[in-house]
Amino acid sequence: MIHIKDLHKSYKMGKNSLHVLKGINFNVEAGELVAIMGSSGSGKSTLLNILGMLDVADEGSYQLDGVPIVNLNETKAAQYRNKFLGFIFQSFNLINYKSALENVALPLYYQGVGRKERAEKALMYLEQVGLKEWATHLPSELSGGQKQRVAIARAMAAEPKVLLADEPTGALDSKTSYEVMDLIQKINDQGNTILVVTHEPDIAEMCKRVVVLKDGIILEDKKVNQVRAESYVQ
Amino acid sequence: MFSRDTWNEIFETIRKNKLRTFLSGFTVALGILIFIILFGFGNGLKNQFDEFFSDDSTNIIFLYPGKTSKPYKGYKSDRFIEFKNDDLADIEENFSEFLDYVTPRISRGGNVKYKNESNNYSTRGVAPSHMFAERTIIMKGRYINESDIQERAKVVVIGRLVEKDLFKGADPLGAYVDIAGSAFKVVGVFQDEGGDNEERSIYMPYTTRQLIERNNDRVDMMVVAFKPEIGYAGAMAFQKSLVDFLKDKKNIHPRDTNGMFVRNVADQYKQNQQFATMLQIIIAFISIGTLIAGIIGISNIMVFVVKERTKELGIRKALGATPKQVISTILFESIFITTISGFVGLILGIAVLNFTGEALEEYFIKNPYVDLGVSISATIVLIIFGGIAGYVPAKRAANIKPIVALRDE
Numbered sequence: 001m002i003h004i005k006d007l008h009k010s011y012k013m014g015k016n017s018l019h020v021l022k023g024i025n026f027n028v029e030a031g032e033l034v035a036i037m038g039s040s041g042s043g044k045s046t047l048l049n050i051l052g053m054l055d056v057a058d059e060g061s062y063q064l065d066g067v068p069i070v071n072l073n074e075t076k077a078a079q080y081r082n083k084f085l086g087f088i089f090q091s092f093n094l095i096n097y098k099s100a101l102e103n104v105a106l107p108l109y110y111q112g113v114g115r116k117e118r119a120e121k122a123l124m125y126l127e128q129v130g131l132k133e134w135a136t137h138l139p140s141e142l143s144g145g146q147k148q149r150v151a152i153a154r155a156m157a158a159e160p161k162v163l164l165a166d167e168p169t170g171a172l173d174s175k176t177s178y179e180v181m182d183l184i185q186k187i188n189d190q191g192n193t194i195l196v197v198t199h200e201p202d203i204a205e206m207c208k209r210v211v212v213l214k215d216g217i218i219l220e221d222k223k224v225n226q227v228r229a230e231s232y233v234q
Numbered sequence: 235m236f237s238r239d240t241w242n243e244i245f246e247t248i249r250k251n252k253l254r255t256f257l258s259g260f261t262v263a264l265g266i267l268i269f270i271i272l273f274g275f276g277n278g279l280k281n282q283f284d285e286f287f288s289d290d291s292t293n294i295i296f297l298y299p300g301k302t303s304k305p306y307k308g309y310k311s312d313r314f315i316e317f318k319n320d321d322l323a324d325i326e327e328n329f330s331e332f333l334d335y336v337t338p339r340i341s342r343g344g345n346v347k348y349k350n351e352s353n354n355y356s357t358r359g360v361a362p363s364h365m366f367a368e369r370t371i372i373m374k375g376r377y378i379n380e381s382d383i384q385e386r387a388k389v390v391v392i393g394r395l396v397e398k399d400l401f402k403g404a405d406p407l408g409a410y411v412d413i414a415g416s417a418f419k420v421v422g423v424f425q426d427e428g429g430d431n432e433e434r435s436i437y438m439p440y441t442t443r444q445l446i447e448r449n450n451d452r453v454d455m456m457v458v459a460f461k462p463e464i465g466y467a468g469a470m471a472f473q474k475s476l477v478d479f480l481k482d483k484k485n486i487h488p489r490d491t492n493g494m495f496v497r498n499v500a501d502q503y504k505q506n507q508q509f510a511t512m513l514q515i516i517i518a519f520i521s522i523g524t525l526i527a528g529i530i531g532i533s534n535i536m537v538f539v540v541k542e543r544t545k546e547l548g549i550r551k552a553l554g555a556t557p558k559q560v561i562s563t564i565l566f567e568s569i570f571i572t573t574i575s576g577f578v579g580l581i582l583g584i585a586v587l588n589f590t591g592e593a594l595e596e597y598f599i600k601n602p603y604v605d606l607g608v609s610i611s612a613t614i615v616l617i618i619f620g621g622i623a624g625y626v627p628a629k630r631a632a633n634i635k636p637i638v639a640l641r642d643e
Contacts, residue, residue: 052552054552054636054637074551074557074633078551078556078557081551081554082554087553089640093549095546095550097250098246107553107554109239110550114239
């Protein structure tokens, strides 16, 4: 699904340039649930941004579902993001004046799906995350966990090839974190490919594979025995 | 791009961001409102001004006799000059190609009686064409006519206020009034926009006045009207040759400025027109200033709006909005708001002008109005600048990488 070869990225900081990614080689197959770990400054967020076409690499190749991601202009990048990727952010990034349902329907709007179908699909995904009753509520009326579940429903609504989650539990307490991880695991069970950036070991344990980044290179890449979040929930 | 869905999305954003919508709409509406009111009042001021100075015809030269201050051709100085009936005839004969008409005016005051009512009014002995010089408007009956002049008829045309004072609502036509002991038949009633004083005067044939005054042939003054088509320069040339002619005839030294006096309305009118034009330029400056203030206001708000929405736009981009879609969302929204509120301001402004129109007449603002073309252009200018003001920051926002926009504060 994802093929990355020899990826480099550096940021200019005044006169100095900061080499963040120093040659990353990395493949993800369909249906995987991968945790990307590392301390802050390890380059994990940069890697995720490049994977999400929110940022561009300096060197190296990136293939997503067989499509080479190269020389993208903003318009093309927007279309690819819409078609291939769903984002889940640490700070949820819901649009605060839109209801839960409208937030979930937004990527479908940009796909050009009709109004009625949009509402139906959005409601279906809200139901999957257990928030059907909250469809008309604004984000300000939802708890942190609920907001993140709306964000997950929104990420899934566009039916992307890959879900990218950047510290999805970073702003949540551990109980809510497990509920969110439970949801992510269930979505993965349906065959969706998911990448989770985290620095919490217990969250990483709930994935099927852990990639550890340090100082811009992959330190460790191992399969783990998945801990089901379900057992912590209730 | 113009699908129903796009508009739905825009309306939703507008509806759910009422404060923002209100602020930008308010700025535009206020800008247009003030523009229209100022412009309208300015026009009203000019209207009033025009009216002040256009009560009388503008193609007129007044000639008054004076007292010579220089000896000339054997005549001593300090000689009183008089105009006579044959001066009128000479002017008509010698200047026929420039002349529209010439009329004498013999002004007297005196007590006028009708039944038990009496009052002092000024009476003017005039020729029929005096009606054009004063722009007298006949309300009832007729003005002095040529046969009145020939027959030296004892007829008068009375002002509206004379009618009101003396007749108290009774029909004055055909009635006889007593002027200095003689009975005059009222043949007409007039009004004059020159004001109450004008409407308190009485016109009679100048020949009748001369008959009463021991059958003399003197005229107090002459009102000479030239053909308007000779223009300002032509009028000045005409005035000069007319004065030269009369000075020669009356044996006044060519450089004696006291022998007779001339007042040319065209000259005055031109100065007044220049003043009015100046007034309009000042008004235009103020109005354009208001419009510019409005443009700056809407620009500020648009910059603020886009800044406030940067994160939202980042989210939209992450979800697959193309830069074009981001720009058009902002642009359509701003154009929609400015259009609606611009026309609200337009209608409000016109309504305010209509309501205050009559009330402000004592403050020298008469019939304030704004040309609809001007006000619509002003609104369109504001809409266009609102659009540009929205486009520039929107384009920048659309090109910001989503990660920058989404970075946690």
